[in-house]
Amino acid sequence: MARAAVVGAGMTKFGVHDTPLQELFGEAAFDAVDDAGVEMRDLDAIYFGNAMSGQAENDTHLGPKVASHIGAAGLPVQRFEDACATSANAFKNAVQAVEGGTHDAVLVGGVERCTPETGKDTPEMTRIFASASHRQYEQPAGLTFPGVFALLTKRHMHEYGTTEEQLASVAVKNHSHGRLNPRAHFGKETTVEEVLDGPVVADPFRLMDCCPFSDGASAVVVVSDDLADSYDAPVDVTGIGHATDVTPIGDKATPHVTQAARDAASEAYEQAGITADDVDFAEVHDCFTGAEVMASEAIGLVPDGEGGTYAAEGRTSLGGDRPINPSGGLKAKGHPIGATGTAQVVELTEQLRGTVGDRQVEGADTAAAHNLGGDAATTVVSVMEARS
Numbered sequence: 001m002a003r004a005a006v007v008g009a010g011m012t013k014f015g016v017h018d019t020p021l022q023e024l025f026g027e028a029a030f031d032a033v034d035d036a037g038v039e040m041r042d043l044d045a046i047y048f049g050n051a052m053s054g055q056a057e058n059d060t061h062l063g064p065k066v067a068s069h070i071g072a073a074g075l076p077v078q079r080f081e082d083a084c085a086t087s088a089n090a091f092k093n094a095v096q097a098v099e100g101g102t103h104d105a106v107l108v109g110g111v112e113r114c115t116p117e118t119g120k121d122t123p124e125m126t127r128i129f130a131s132a133s134h135r136q137y138e139q140p141a142g143l144t145f146p147g148v149f150a151l152l153t154k155r156h157m158h159e160y161g162t163t164e165e166q167l168a169s170v171a172v173k174n175h176s177h178g179r180l181n182p183r184a185h186f187g188k189e190t191t192v193e194e195v196l197d198g199p200v201v202a203d204p205f206r207l208m209d210c211c212p213f214s215d216g217a218s219a220v221v222v223v224s225d226d227l228a229d230s231y232d233a234p235v236d237v238t239g240i241g242h243a244t245d246v247t248p249i250g251d252k253a254t255p256h257v258t259q260a261a262r263d264a265a266s267e268a269y270e271q272a273g274i275t276a277d278d279v280d281f282a283e284v285h286d287c288f289t290g291a292e293v294m295a296s297e298a299i300g301l302v303p304d305g306e307g308g309t310y311a312a313e314g315r316t317s318l319g320g321d322r323p324i325n326p327s328g329g330l331k332a333k334g335h336p337i338g339a340t341g342t343a344q345v346v347e348l349t350e351q352l353r354g355t356v357g358d359r360q361v362e363g364a365d366t367a368a369a370h371n372l373g374g375d376a377a378t379t380v381v382s383v384m385e386a387r388s
C-alpha cells in the first residue's frame with residue numbers, strides 16, 4: 001500500500017551556476033510541475049530544503065522568495081535544514097502531510113549553491129559545511145567532513161580489510177554512471193590508477209574519492225495515494241525511515257556501521273513490506289567513496305564488510321546484481337547539499353518510470369534512496385515502487 005505518490009520530477013544540471021537561489025530552485029520547480037501536468041495554483045504547500053545559504057550567501061527566509069519567483073506566493077512554505085539530509089527530511093514530511101490529509105499536493109525540493117560562485121572558496125566553504133559537525137568536540141579539533149568520513153572509513157578498513165583500490169573502484173563506477181547522466185556535474189570517466197595518483201585530501205581519501213562542491217536544485221510533486229491515478233505517471237512511495245545516531249563520532253560504539261542508516265532502512269522496509277533483497281537498485285549518499293561502502297552495507301544491499309569487494313567486482317555497477325548510484329551519485333552527479341535528497345527521489349522516479357535512457361536499471365520496480373546528514377548522525381531512507 002502506497003503512503004503517497006510522486007507525480008512530477010525535475011532538477012537542474014548540477015555544477016556551477018551564477019543564478020540566484022530562488023531562480024535556480026525555480027528551474028527545478030517548473031520542471032517538476034510541468035512534468036506532473038499541474039499549475040502552481042493546484043498545489044497546497046511547498047516543503048523546501050536549504051542548509052547553508054545563510055552562511056554561504058547571506059540569504060535566509062527563502063520560503064517567500066522561492067514562492068514569489070515561481071508564481072506561488074500565498075502558499076505556505078515550510079523550510080527544512082538537516083545538513084546533507086535536508087531535502088530528504090522535507091520529502092518525508094511532505095509524504096506524511098498528504099498521507100495524513102493535511103494537504104493533497106505538495107511541491108517538495110531543495111536548492112544550494114556551494115561553489116566559488118557564492119564568493120566563498122574551498123577552505124571557506126569547508127569551514128561552513130563543518131558547522132554541521134559537533135560544535136564542542138569535532139570543530140575545535142579541526143575535523144571537517146573529509147576528515148569525519150576518513151576516520152569512519154579507516155575503521156571499516158581496519159575491521160574488514162577494505163582497501164584503497166576498492167574505494168577507488170567506487171569512484172570509477174560512479175564517474176562511469178555519471179557520464180551517462182546529462183545533469184551530472186562531471187561527465188568524464190576515471191580509472192583506479194588515476195584515483196590512486198590523486199592528491200590526498202584526508203587519508204585514505206584522495207581528490208577523486210570526494211564529492212565536489214556543486215550548485216543545483218531538485219523538486220518533486222507529491223500527492224496523496226487516492227489522487228495518484230489521476231496523474232500520468234505516478235510512482236509510489238511505500239516507506240520512509242528516519243533515524244539519528246549518536247554524535248560526536250568519538251562516542252559511536254561501532255563507527256564503521258552507520259547505525260542511523262540501519263535503523264532508517266529497517267523502518268522503511270517494514271513500512272513497504274519488503275526486505276533489502278527486493279530492492280532492485282539504490283541511490284546512496286556517497287559523499288566519499290568510503291561512505292558508499294558503509295551505506296551499501298547499512299541498507300542491506302551488500303553483506304557487512306563486503307561493500308568494497310562488491311564495488312571492485314562490478315556487482316554494484318549498472319549491469320551488476322546490486323546496482324548502486326546509477327545517477328553517478330554525489331561523487332559524479334554532484335552534491336548541492338540541500339538539493340541532494342530530492343535529487344535522489346528524482347532519479348528513483350525516472351528510473352521506475354523507465355525514462356532515463358542509457359543508465360536504465362533494467363526491470364527495476366523497487367528502489368531505495370539513502371540520504372545522510374552530518375557526521376553520519378541523521379539518515380533518511382525512502383522506498384519507492386513502480387505503480388502496478
Ligand code: COA
Nearest residue numbers: 084122126129145146186201207208210211212213287335
Ligand atoms: N572530484 C573530481 N574532480 C574534482 C573534485 C572532486 N571532488 N573537486 C574538484 N575537482 C576538479 C575540478 O573540476 C578541477 O578540475 P580542472 O582543473 O580540470 O578544472 C580540479 O579538480 C581542481 O578543482 P578545485 O576546485 O581547485 O578543487 P579543490 O582542491 O578546491 O577542492 C576537494 C577539491 C576534494 C577538496 C573539494 O571538492 C572537497 O572538499 N570536496 C568534499 C566536499 C564535502 O565535504 N562535502 C560534504 C560531504 S558530507
